[in-house]
Amino acid sequence: FDMATRLSKSFGIKVTSAVKDLGIPINKVLINAGDTPYQVIESAAQYGGFLVYEDEAGGLVLDRLGTNVMQSGFAVPGNIENIHYEQTIDGRFSHYLVVWSTIDQHQDLGSLGNNRAIVRDETMKEYRPRIIVSGQLTPAFDVGKARANWEMARRLGRSQAVNIVCDSWR
Numbered sequence: 001f002d003m004a005t006r007l008s009k010s011f012g013i014k015v016t017s018a019v020k021d022l023g024i025p026i027n028k029v030l031i032n033a034g035d036t037p038y039q040v041i042e043s044a045a046q047y048g049g050f051l052v053y054e055d056e057a058g059g060l061v062l063d064r065l066g067t068n069v070m071q072s073g074f075a076v077p078g079n080i081e082n083i084h085y086e087q088t089i090d091g092r093f094s095h096y097l098v099v100w101s102t103i104d105q106h107q108d109l110g111s112l113g114n115n116r117a118i119v120r121d122e123t124m125k126e127y128r129p130r131i132i133v134s135g136q137l138t139p140a141f142d143v144g145k146a147r148a149n150w151e152m153a154r155r156l157g158r159s160q161a162v163n164i165v166c167d168s169w170r
Contacts (some may be wrong), residue, residue, distance in 0.1 A: 117144030
């Protein structure tokens with residue numbers, strides 16, 4: 001939250017948090033030349049397991065998965081004109097490996113040289129690994145595992161989409 005506030009300040013963007021617990025604090029983040037403030041904030045958010053989005057006033061909101069229910073809802077028959085469900089696995093993987101560096105510089109140290117966190121998606125049958133290079137400067141297994149879990153959950157959610165066309169928003 002503090003980092004997002006500092007990065008957004010010079011642009012006049014207000015940052016709010018919709019929840020109290022934003023996950024594991026990230027003390028240091030590796031910023032690549034050319035990264036936008038939003039890219040830095042979104043990368044850190046992935047390690048904390050939360051979402052970053054814009055509110056109606058143009059402010060930045062840090063939040064977890066929503067639990068609110070729409071007041072009007074959708075009904076068949078009723079206000080739904082068209083509905084389409086899509087399920088795909090092209091963006092999903094069997095193993096999510098978070099590594100601390102793009103190269104293994106310390107092979108003589110064994111597995112500690114490029115320590116990593118691994119999370120397995122038990123619903124995927126074929127071996128299909130995804131390697132994620134960590135943006136954190138200090139390797140921490142808990143943070144890496146949280147990032148791998150976030151990536152797996154986000155990809156699972158996006159692989160199951162329902163598109164609904166309704167007659168109005170009222």
